[in-house]
Amino acid sequence: MKKLTTIAVGAVLVLGACSNGSGSEGANGDVTTTTAVQRASSTTTEQRPATSGRPTTTRPDVGPNARYLTRADFGKDWPLTVDSGVVHCTKGSAVTFETGGDTYAVNGTARGFMEQEGWEDITDSPIWAENPDYPGVGLKIDIGVIIDAGLDLCD
Numbered sequence: 001m002k003k004l005t006t007i008a009v010g011a012v013l014v015l016g017a018c019s020n021g022s023g024s025e026g027a028n029g030d031v032t033t034t035t036a037v038q039r040a041s042s043t044t045t046e047q048r049p050a051t052s053g054r055p056t057t058t059r060p061d062v063g064p065n066a067r068y069l070t071r072a073d074f075g076k077d078w079p080l081t082v083d084s085g086v087v088h089c090t091k092g093s094a095v096t097f098e099t100g101g102d103t104y105a106v107n108g109t110a111r112g113f114m115e116q117e118g119w120e121d122i123t124d125s126p127i128w129a130e131n132p133d134y135p136g137v138g139l140k141i142d143i144g145v146i147i148d149a150g151l152d153l154c155d
Helices: 071-077 144-151
Strands: 002-009 012-019 032-039 042-049 066-070 084-090 094-099 102-105
Touching: 066 071, 066 144, 084 144, 094 144
Parallel strands: none
Antiparallel strands: 002 012, 012 032, 032 042, 066 084, 084 094, 094 102
């Protein structure tokens, strides 16, 4: 018998089927997990062997000119205080980052469209992390990895 685990994080819903140890193993003895990620009206579902006893995860379908990024993608180079979000390239080369229902203008081109589009300026936002090598002086971690990821999406 399988037990269904549900975790809701912001606008993303993650569902995983986990073994409770009473005969839910596959034919070869492997425990399988099913994970569904839902964002807006799109859902991606896949079934893979469990690797660490935890449900596997999939990335939400974010559409063209967009990519779901996580802290794990960049490790110590991750410049933000949030763990994940969606980087977009729009309006030619405007790079934005969307997280928690807010969209932030990341590069200069995007800042030019802030008022028109209702985007927030990432330079004035607490989601851009302070550089730990220079605490208290207002210097931030290099945000170039987010800008580069966004520009890679431009047509």
